[in-house]
Amino acid sequence: MELFLDTAEVDEVREIASWGILDGVTTNPSLIKKSGRDFKTVVEEIANLCGGPISAEVTALDAEGMVKEGLDLKASLPENVIIKVPCTPEGLKATKELSDKGIGVNVTLIFTASQALMSAKAGAMYVSPFIGRIDDTGHNGMDLISDILQTWHNYPEIKTKVLAASIRHPTHVLECMRLGAHTVTMPTKIFRQLMKHPLTESGIERFLLDWAEVENAGNA
Ligand code: E4P
Numbered sequence: 001m002e003l004f005l006d007t008a009e010v011d012e013v014r015e016i017a018s019w020g021i022l023d024g025v026t027t028n029p030s031l032i033k034k035s036g037r038d039f040k041t042v043v044e045e046i047a048n049l050c051g052g053p054i055s056a057e058v059t060a061l062d063a064e065g066m067v068k069e070g071l072d073l074k075a076s077l078p079e080n081v082i083i084k085v086p087c088t089p090e091g092l093k094a095t096k097e098l099s100d101k102g103i104g105v106n107v108t109l110i111f112t113a114s115q116a117l118m119s120a121k122a123g124a125m126y127v128s129p130f131i132g133r134i135d136d137t138g139h140n141g142m143d144l145i146s147d148i149l150q151t152w153h154n155y156p157e158i159k160t161k162v163l164a165a166s167i168r169h170p171t172h173v174l175e176c177m178r179l180g181a182h183t184v185t186m187p188t189k190i191f192r193q194l195m196k197h198p199l200t201e202s203g204i205e206r207f208l209l210d211w212a213e214v215e216n217a218g219n220a
Pocket of ligand 1: 006026027028108128130132133165166167185
């Protein structure tokens with residue numbers, strides 16, 4: 001399972017990449033705005049810190065504009081940058097054109113299994129269903145992951161990876177693991193939460209106390 005960081009904060013990418021388990025990064029226009037920095041500079045710095053796929057999102061609404069932006073991003077940024085496009089009919093056209101040129105595309109803002117299937121047919125490398133935003137509407141976002149994975153099971157010729165996005169808490173990630181999602185993108189806070197357990201912490205504390213006694217007794 002691939003673990004991606006959902007951020008435009010370079011220091012966070014540096015920290016999680018240092019753990020040795022970071023497979024990629026997703027950014028979006030809102031995350032870039034929050035960083036307060038220049039879009040291409042941020043993506044370039046991130047792409048140099050993490051060798052996996054780094055999603056950079058286009059903002060055009062028409063296919064021609066999306067392809068133009070995508071080609072410009074590919075030409076001016078490191079090789080591992082992939083292009084994120086919204087899940088619309090124009091986005092499908094752009095996905096087809098970019099993926100036919102061998103460019104990786106992540107189709108974002110997916111809220112139904114049919115949107116995911118059509119994006120896969122257009123050649124997407126990743127489809128990004130947004131779990132948390134579905135939960136926000138009072139429905140169960142995990143059902144969408146389950147529906148998409150069932151669809152993939154029904155049509156084994158689909159090679160597109162299911163990238164669970166809009167992750168709000170560690171349980172979302174554990175559920176994705178259980179269902180077999182290919183990839184999860186999550187904020188830094190959730191990376192940290194997933195590695196934390198009070199019994200690990202108290203266990204280390206106990207071992208260190210006992211070891212100090214071993215040393216004091218001169219048995220180390
Ligand atoms: C995914 O690529 C998106 O950047 C992200 O997961 C959106 O999450 P949000 O719903 O918390 O904004």
